[in-house]
Amino acid sequence: MSQPLRLAVFDVDGTLVDSQHHIAAAMAQTYAAEGLDSPPLEQVRGIIGLSLPHAMRQLSPDLTDAQYDALVEGYKATFRNKREAGQSAPLYAGIRDLLNGLAQDDHLLLGVATGKSRRGLDAMLRVHGLEKMFVTAQVADDHPSKPHPSMLHATLSDTGVKALHGVMIGDTTFDMEMGCAAGMVSIGVSWGYHDVDRLRAAGAAHIVDDTVALAALLTELWG
Structure with a gap:
C-alpha cells in the first residue's frame, strides 16, 4: 500500500x-504617528499571528473605528518601508x-x-x-x-x-x-x-x- x-x-x-522586534518597532512608529502611546513589547508579542484589524482592537480596545483604520493602514505603510529599506527578520x-x-x-x-x-x-x-x-x-x-x-x-x-x-x-x-x-x-x-x-x-x-x-x-x- x-x-x-x-x-x-x-x-x-x-x-x-x-520578527518580534521588527513588529514592535513598526507598532511604536505607527502609534506615535497617530499620537498614541505604543503598547509594551509583551502585549505586542501576545497579538503576533492575528490579522491586523483584530490585533489593533485587542491591543487598544477603546479607540474609534477611524483610529483603527488609521493604525492598520499606518502599520502596513511603515512595515512596507522597512522591507524596502532592506530590513528583514x-x-x-x-x-x-x-x-x-x-x-x-x-x-x-x-x-x-x-x-x-x-x-x-x-x-x-x-x-x-x-x-x-x-x-x-x-x-x-x-x-x-x-x-x-x-x-x-x-x-x-x-x-x-x-x-x-x-x-x-x-x-x-x-x-x-x-x-x-x-x-x-x-x-x-x-x-x-x-x-x-x-x-x-x-x-x-x-x-x-x-x-x-x-x-x-x-x-x-x-x-
Whole structure:
C-alpha cells in the first residue's frame, strides 16, 4: 500500500522567523504617528499571528473605528518601508535545515498559514530564498483571522491531503486552536511568543524545543 500524502503547515512569525522586534518597532512608529502611546513589547508579542484589524482592537480596545483604520493602514505603510529599506527578520536557528530535510520526503507537502499579508509573506520568502519551498501559502488578505480554520481548510483543499494526515506547527494559541478546529494535529514550538502552558491549554498535542526535536516528532508521527 502506498503511503498517503501528508501535510505540514507552518506559522511564520515566531515559528520560522524571529520578527518580534521588527513588529514592535513598526507598532511604536505607527502609534506615535497617530499620537498614541505604543503598547509594551509583551502585549505586542501576545497579538503576533492575528490579522491586523483584530490585533489593533485587542491591543487598544477603546479607540474609534477611524483610529483603527488609521493604525492598520499606518502599520502596513511603515512595515512596507522597512522591507524596502532592506530590513528583514532572521530565520530561527535550524529552520533552513529543517525545511530542506522535510522537502526531501516525496510523501510530505509543506505549507504556510500566516497573519502576514501576501506582500509581506512573499517578501520574507524571497529574502530567505524559500519561494519554492511551500506548495500552499495562506495569508490574512484572503481569510478570517486565526484561530478561524479557514486558512487550514484552504491548505487541505489545495493539496488534497486529509486533515488526519496534516499537522499545524506554530508558536501561539491561535495556531493551536486553528489546528484543532481544522481537525489537524497541533504542534507547539517553545521558541516563539506564547508560553508552553498556554499552548497546551489551547490544544497543542505536542511541544518541541528545537528543530531537531520537531523533525524527530514528525518522523515518529508518520513513520
